[in-house]
Structures are given as C-alpha cells and as structure tokens.
Amino acid sequence: MFEGEVTGIGGTKGAFKFRDAGGRDLSGGRSEVEAKTPLQAIGLVVGAVSGEGLPRVDAVGYRVVHPGAKLDRHQRITDEVLKDLEEAVVFAPLHDPAVIEVIKDMMAKFPSVPHYACFDTVFHQTMPEEATTYPIPIEYRERGVRRYGFHGLSCESIVHRLRAEETISFPKRMVIAHLGSGCSVTALVDGCSIDTTMGLTPTGGVVMGTRPGDLDPGLVLYLLREKKGNQVDALEKMLNHDAGMVALSGMPNDMKAVREAAAKGDKRASLATAIFTRSVKKALGGFIALMGGIDAVVFAGGIGEHDARSREEIVAGMEGLGISMNSELNEGGGDAVRAVSASDSLTAVLVVPTKEDWMIAIHVRQMAGPVN
Numbered sequence: 001m002f003e004g005e006v007t008g009i010g011g012t013k014g015a016f017k018f019r020d021a022g023g024r025d026l027s028g029g030r031s032e033v034e035a036k037t038p039l040q041a042i043g044l045v046v047g048a049v050s051g052e053g054l055p056r057v058d059a060v061g062y063r064v065v066h067p068g069a070k071l072d073r074h075q076r077i078t079d080e081v082l083k084d085l086e087e088a089v090v091f092a093p094l095h096d097p098a099v100i101e102v103i104k105d106m107m108a109k110f111p112s113v114p115h116y117a118c119f120d121t122v123f124h125q126t127m128p129e130e131a132t133t134y135p136i137p138i139e140y141r142e143r144g145v146r147r148y149g150f151h152g153l154s155c156e157s158i159v160h161r162l163r164a165e166e167t168i169s170f171p172k173r174m175v176i177a178h179l180g181s182g183c184s185v186t187a188l189v190d191g192c193s194i195d196t197t198m199g200l201t202p203t204g205g206v207v208m209g210t211r212p213g214d215l216d217p218g219l220v221l222y223l224l225r226e227k228k229g230n231q232v233d234a235l236e237k238m239l240n241h242d243a244g245m246v247a248l249s250g251m252p253n254d255m256k257a258v259r260e261a262a263a264k265g266d267k268r269a270s271l272a273t274a275i276f277t278r279s280v281k282k283a284l285g286g287f288i289a290l291m292g293g294i295d296a297v298v299f300a301g302g303i304g305e306h307d308a309r310s311r312e313e314i315v316a317g318m319e320g321l322g323i324s325m326n327s328e329l330n331e332g333g334g335d336a337v338r339a340v341s342a343s344d345s346l347t348a349v350l351v352v353p354t355k356e357d358w359m360i361a362i363h364v365r366q367m368a369g370p371v372n
C-alpha cells in the first residue's frame, strides 16, 4: 500500500509526504509545498498518484463530516448524493464545503472510476434514542434535528486497531477522547457508540481549537439579539472560527504553542488549557456514570496522541474511580498503540493513533468489490 498526506493546508507552510509500503519516500523531494487551498492540496496528491510505475486509480474515497438527514450509510457518489450533500452544508459549514469542492474536482479528473463518500456519522447509528433526541418540539425533530455525532471513522479505526491488538484485552466499556482540530468524547460498549459529545453539528460538545463546544442556547439568542438585523453568518463565523481555544488564549489554533506559552507563565494560555481539559474531564466523568464504570480511556487525535499534559490533566484526580496514569509512560511517544496507565490502574489508559484514511480505504474496498 502507498501512503501520503498533505498537511498545513491553508497555512503558511504546507508539507507533503508520500511513501510506499516499505516506507520509501516517493515525494520527489517536495516535502515543503504550497497548499493554500484544498484544491491545491488534492492537486499534489493527484500528481503523486499519477507518477510513473504506480498502479492506476480504481476508486476514490472521501471523508464527509455531515451527510444531512437523508443519507445513513457510506455510499457511491451520484448526482443525487451530491445534491443531498450540498443541502447538508448548513449542518457542517466548516467541513462540508471543502470536501464537496474536492469531490467535484476529482470526479472531473477521474470520470470513469467510482467515487465513495464515507460519513463521520454512520458509526454513531448505534446510539439509543435517548442519546440522539433533543428536548425540543416534535416538528423540529421530525425534520432531522437530532444528535448525529462525528469522528465516527476515527472511533471505528480505533475499535479495529484494539480488536487486532493481542496484548490488550478488548475493553467492554470504553471512552474515546478524539482531541484534534475538532474534539469529541464518545462512550462505547462492546465497540459500539452509545453516546457522544457532538450533536447536530460538529460545533457542539467539548471545547475545541476554534469552536466553543456546548453553550447555553440562551447565550446564542442573546448574541443574535445583541447583534441585531440578520447577523446569522457573522455568528456562524464566530462560533466555528473564532471561539474555543483561539478565543480563550488569544493565540493561533495550535495546542502545542498554547502549552508552550502556558509553561512560560502566560495566564490566558493557562486558563485556556484548564478550561479545555475540564470540559473533556466532565464528559469522561459523565460517560463513566452512564456506563456504570469504565475499562479503558483512549486518547487519539493530534492533541490526544501528542500532548502528555492534556492526557495527564484530563485523568488527574480519578484515582478514586480506579484510573491512574504512569507519568513516565505518559511522556513517551511513538506510532504504536500504547498503554500509559499505572500498573495498578483498574482502567487502562491508552494512546491509539487514529487512522481515518485507513478506515475509508477499508470501506471503499468493501463497496467497490474485488479489483482485478
């Protein structure tokens, strides 16, 4: 298998990786690249996979965050599916427009191969009605206003990884804290989602880089009234781009930099990290109560995998619940699944690198059938 990624899209410094199964670099020495837009980034990928000696493209898979109220399984993209996705943009304005643009571009570049959409929501279909239903009048609920949950491909990849681990017994009651650009906390029993922090949109739940997570709905009404006139778009921008950690810290969206500033005594940065870990801790505690205990806490995503301080602060003080960390193991790194809990911890604390791309590849292979 070949593997590659473009990172830093839209930022000042884009990076590009492309390698074969043996880890041999095939990026052509272009590790630093210009990737100002998603289309520019996908152009780099197309250039790389079209290289001489590489197998032809048989199918293309996409991660789509919100499929809207109609689509409830991963599927081949048709004109009708594209129309449904365009209708779903209101539910995920931060995510869906970019992927729709990329899908259209790729369908034009590869018109004769099938294209498949894999949704972040599908994994959460096992949530019971009491988890998905909002306490609002039925006419709204009948229109698909419910809790969907996201980061499903991430959770599913973690379940696969853990099932394949021989040294770790599969946890019956587990909480996955996916802490990356977006952050969510999901409760799973026997590998199935029973509840999660994100709801109708990926703006809710715990505190995130640029999103506030759950807010008092009265606060949103207050802001709308205060702004007067039709300020919905401005409020949408504030809640998706200018809230969360960037609002609290006054710094760009980068937990690593916020941690460094906090370590140097920056009070806003310290308060921001304290608010962040407190929100995740509250979600974790709620799910432990819901499941009547917990067998494993899993950390994933850029922050969950790399920020030892966040992991430490989130589980701090939970010894009475049977959860304790080994600080030396917690400081370690690496790409493997690793336990960072203390030897006498009743609950395993695990770091599991998420592999959303790999999960999409598995779904696409299943949907596309055997390739000759």
Ligand SMILES: Nc1ncnc2c1ncn2[C@@H]1O[C@H](COP(=O)(O)OP(=O)(O)O)[C@@H](O)[C@H]1O
Residues within 6 Å of the ligand: 179, 180, 181, 182, 209, 253, 254, 255, 256, 257, 259, 301, 302, 303, 306, 307, 308
């Ligand atoms: N070593 C680190 N220490 C603290 N935070 C980190 C570290 N490495 C990455 N992060 C944070 O992870 C977040 C990005 O997570 P990631 O899962 O890569 O995002 P995306 O959802 O865009 O893939 C950023 O806030 C980044 O600062």
Ligand SMILES: CC(=O)OP(=O)(O)O
Residues within 6 Å of the ligand: 065, 120, 150, 151, 180, 181, 182, 183, 202
């Ligand atoms: C659903 C979501 O928030 O995704 P991301 O973490 O990629 O922003």
Ligand SMILES: [Mg+2]
Residues within 6 Å of the ligand: 180, 181, 182
């Ligand atoms: Mg992510």
